[in-house]
Amino acid sequence: MARVADRGQLLLAAAFGLAIVLVALALVVNSVVYTGTLATTDGVGSDERAATRYHHGAVTGTRGLIATVNDRSHASHATLTRNLSTGVTQWDALAGKQYALEGAATNATLSATTNETRIGQDDPTRALTDRSGAANWTVAASVPAIYRQRYTVSRSSLTAVPPGTDCRATGDCFAVVVDNGTDTWRLFAATSPSGTDIAVEIVDPNGATTTCSVAASTATIDLTNGTLAGTACPALDVTAALDGPYTITHRRGDRARGSYRLVVEGIVPAGTAFDNDDAPYARPGVAAVTVRVRYRTADLTYETDTRVLRGGLDG
Structure with missing residues (x-):
């Protein structure tokens, strides 16, 4: 069984590595197109254009890598960040070969990460309780x-509220309570x-x-889009x-x-309320990273930190 598990881990590692290579190759093509655009810009020297091209490629590449690692299952934020850092390094190794032919030394590294946690349950028939x-x-x-x-x-699963009854007072209906230590916001849902x-x-x-209602057997209540x-x-x-x-x-x-589905900034520790496979779950993700980009030739030294946000949330 151990050998089967080892082979499975090797396959996952190989798949992740292949995804990184494909992202890097796509970005080399994008860099060529981007260079063609920059070449038409007046007043910008070749070194400056190349540095801008490399910076653009690093940012675009990192955004693609964030999507890649967020789409995979990770045991912890530390593992996710380590895989992302490895991906940036591998991207730089591939892209850097192109710039080395132009006499430039390049380097892209992951310098900071903003973690997020994805919380939820996917079973539409399950109560909105914790795991226990x-x-x-x-x-x-x-x-x-x-x-x-x-x-x-x-x-059909919500509390039926008789006329003249306030389920806020009786505490009989489902509620979401959000507070910041000073103020409190409440949502009550019922039939x-x-x-x-x-x-x-x-x-x-x-x-x-404020009360809002809809005639429907099911409805989506969106607390971030209102x-x-x-x-x-x-x-x-x-x-x-x-x-x-x-x-x-x-x-x-x-x-x-x-x-x-909830997505929040930071790390929400897994405990009695969560499991990575069961419902409800809490899964690690990356909201944003800071990438340090360096580009150096005999005539130019370029270095900057850029914050790269992950793409939009699906589902």
Whole structure:
């Protein structure tokens, strides 16, 4: 069995290495096109054009590598960062050969990483509890930023609120509570008294209440784009109402079933609430990196640090 596992690890390493090589080769082609554009720019010497070309290639290459490593399963942020650093080094080794022919010494290194954690569950029939089934639990504590927070819930799983009843007061409906240690933002989700709508009630840090609803059997509640089932409900945008750091809590997670995706800045330790394979999960990712780019010839020394953001979030 150990030999089979070793072969599997070798295959994964080879696949990752091949992905890096393909990214690097694509960027060499892009660099040629980019050079053709720069060659038409007046007042820029050949060394300056080459340095700009190398810088552009390093940034584009790093962005591609971030997408590559984020798309793979990693046991920890440390492993992910190590693979990304190795990818930048390998890209530089490949791209640097082209510039060496032009008499230039190049170097691109990873100098800083901004971690993110991807939290969620994909089973639309599972309650929004932690792994042990606890209905009230902390999803993420004191994270600097929320990049995405989105829930897709079924109407049939939500608490049916009789006319004249306030489930905020009774505590009978699913709630998302976000606070920064000073102010608190709350979302309550339930079935409308008519039984036909999914209704969400938002209480902002000042105590103002907003209600949005949609006639649907399932609906996506987007807390970073401020929409309910794709329709604008600006009060849902928690990041507009509240500054970080954020602590995100689920209340009465047993009163809602569905899937959700959260992406937050920082490292959320795996514990009783999370598992990398089970639901809910917490998986490491990279939000941004800083790359140090150096380009040197006999007549030019160019060095800069550039922050490279990952591409948009899918799904």
